[in-house]
Amino acid sequence: MFDLESxxxxxxxxxxxSGKLKENDITELExxxxxxxxxxxxxxxxxxxxxxxxxxxxGNVNAISREYSKIxxxxxxxxxxxxxxxxxxxxxxxxxLAWIVVFSLLAGTLAKIPEWSVxxxxxxxxxxxxxxxxxxxxxxxxxxxxxxxxxxxxxxxVSTMGFFCLSAVIVNLYPSYSPGNTVLxxxxxxxxxxxxxxxxxxxxRGWRSSKQRMDFxxxxxxxxxxxxxxxxxxxxxxxxxxxxxQTIKIDLSFFTAHYFLVYGGCAAAMIAVxxxxxxxxxxENFAPVLAKIFSPLFFVSMAAFSVAMFxxxxxxxxERNFLIGFDLMLAAVLGLVLYVISARGLHDAPNFFDFxxxxxxxxxxxxxxxxxxxxxYRLSAFGVSPNKVAALGENLVLMVNLGGLAVLxxxxxxxxxxxSLLEKWQTAYLGVYAVxxxxxxxxxxxxxHFC
Amino acid sequence: MNVSKDLTAASxxxxxxxxxxxxxxxxxxxxxxxxxxxxxxxxxxxGMLYPVLHRLEEQRWIESYWKISETGRKRxxxxxxxxxxxxxxxxxRQWQTVNSTLExxxxxxxxxxxxxx
Numbered sequence: 001m002f003d004l005e006s007x008x009x010x011x012x013x014x015x016x017x018s019g020k021l022k023e024n025d026i027t028e029l030e031x032x033x034x035x036x037x038x039x040x041x042x043x044x045x046x047x048x049x050x051x052x053x054x055x056x057x058x059g060n061v062n063a064i065s066r067e068y069s070k071i072x073x074x075x076x077x078x079x080x081x082x083x084x085x086x087x088x089x090x091x092x093x094x095x096x097l098a099w100i101v102v103f104s105l106l107a108g109t110l111a112k113i114p115e116w117s118v119x120x121x122x123x124x125x126x127x128x129x130x131x132x133x134x135x136x137x138x139x140x141x142x143x144x145x146x147x148x149x150x151x152x153x154x155x156x157x158v159s160t161m162g163f164f165c166l167s168a169v170i171v172n173l174y175p176s177y178s179p180g181n182t183v184l185x186x187x188x189x190x191x192x193x194x195x196x197x198x199x200x201x202x203x204x205r206g207w208r209s210s211k212q213r214m215d216f217x218x219x220x221x222x223x224x225x226x227x228x229x230x231x232x233x234x235x236x237x238x239x240x241x242x243x244x245x246q247t248i249k250i251d252l253s254f255f256t257a258h259y260f261l262v263y264g265g266c267a268a269a270m271i272a273v274x275x276x277x278x279x280x281x282x283x284e285n286f287a288p289v290l291a292k293i294f295s296p297l298f299f300v301s302m303a304a305f306s307v308a309m310f311x312x313x314x315x316x317x318x319e320r321n322f323l324i325g326f327d328l329m330l331a332a333v334l335g336l337v338l339y340v341i342s343a344r345g346l347h348d349a350p351n352f353f354d355f356x357x358x359x360x361x362x363x364x365x366x367x368x369x370x371x372x373x374x375x376x377y378r379l380s381a382f383g384v385s386p387n388k389v390a391a392l393g394e395n396l397v398l399m400v401n402l403g404g405l406a407v408l409x410x411x412x413x414x415x416x417x418x419x420s421l422l423e424k425w426q427t428a429y430l431g432v433y434a435v436x437x438x439x440x441x442x443x444x445x446x447x448x449h450f451c
Numbered sequence: 452m453n454v455s456k457d458l459t460a461a462s463x464x465x466x467x468x469x470x471x472x473x474x475x476x477x478x479x480x481x482x483x484x485x486x487x488x489x490x491x492x493x494x495x496x497x498g499m500l501y502p503v504l505h506r507l508e509e510q511r512w513i514e515s516y517w518k519i520s521e522t523g524r525k526r527x528x529x530x531x532x533x534x535x536x537x538x539x540x541x542x543x544r545q546w547q548t549v550n551s552t553l554e555x556x557x558x559x560x561x562x563x564x565x566x567x568x
Binding site: 024027028029031032034036038057058059060063064067068070 | 498499
């Protein structure tokens, strides 16, 4: 049975995927297609025949989007923030901007609260306490922004925000004893978990679908880049403020360190959220571009390292923190691979960067297995500490992730599977990260007696 | 015999402007109108009309607005501006110049074929 609606939808999605057309352009073309189909069915054709002929008459989708890319180029830059021709959109965008201001201020103020109370109690571990809560100041505001602007419904909003509150309560009820390793671990792992919760707020009820999750990963990459750039600007402005006020003998250093940078940092993140959303599908994503530049460079560096390791015969595991180094290596490889994948058409044939990704993963796995065999062998000699267990766990989690990608890539090269399976594996695996981060954040402190 | 691709492309702007001079109209209906008027001799790749409309809008020769049709379908209507009317005049004159020049060359080539005249 021919389903007209689903066929029209997949046709318009194809146009959308080119990224060259605005939503209004697609509506216009779709309305044309439907008019034509109506006329043709009116003269006695079946829906399927009418659809095929209308699509053919409208012309090659790629050619159309190429035409659009020519004309939309100039206006894209102008309209990057707000398409001024659309009054509704403009109003919505103003309202979102207002929310951004409110949430920036809220996040900044939230970040100031522990400072007041800590100075009251004169807690010597105040830095660790602050560090542990760092993600709790900003991420709930980002999540709330998405929940509000997307009208996710109050049940969804309450349950998502409830998770943040619950984490805040649990984490702060835990005591901390010297040397405070578990607090540090919580401070590192909680942001990972909470960022994935932000993802649930970002995606709304569609968070289970693989395609949508991939969108959140794309968003994350752009968010980091935009946020980083804006933060650099804020730092530069702060420095400039201090210097220029110094010339008239006013010392602003307290103000910039305690207020300007705290509020500025929160604002940088919130503005990045807004910008990435506003320019989505208008400008090419930058994270994949960076990933493509650095993946060959990273591959060469790792190859050089492994050659040096085998030639000199020196083992990396004499170094105390070597496992953390290898975790970082795996995470970097995963990031590069992920963002190359994120910009890839699902139906493209294997290209240079796919082979690069595969080589990168294999190289990382070889180097890592050398390191891992050493730590497992020596774990008993070192004794169990929360840091080592966490580092080991991370290593395994990352390794399974990359190993899965390698196997799927291999199958894909042999034309056994579709590329979408790689995306599905990667997006489903996000759940593993959430669980692991939750275990380290919430279960490690009691297991290791809050040391 | 159909009009060649190059000529079709070149004539798109005056044709669109001329149709809009009569009445506000939307893309699909404009294409039908051109087919009708040219007795199917001018065939547009339909999707290509819309980028052209965008360009004309950028030149401020036409403007657009959305309207819901009686069937509930969202349609983008185009309307000609005064600048567009002026442009149409100019382009019409240009086409007429080309046309009349072509006509005259027929007379010249006719003379050349018959050197005894």
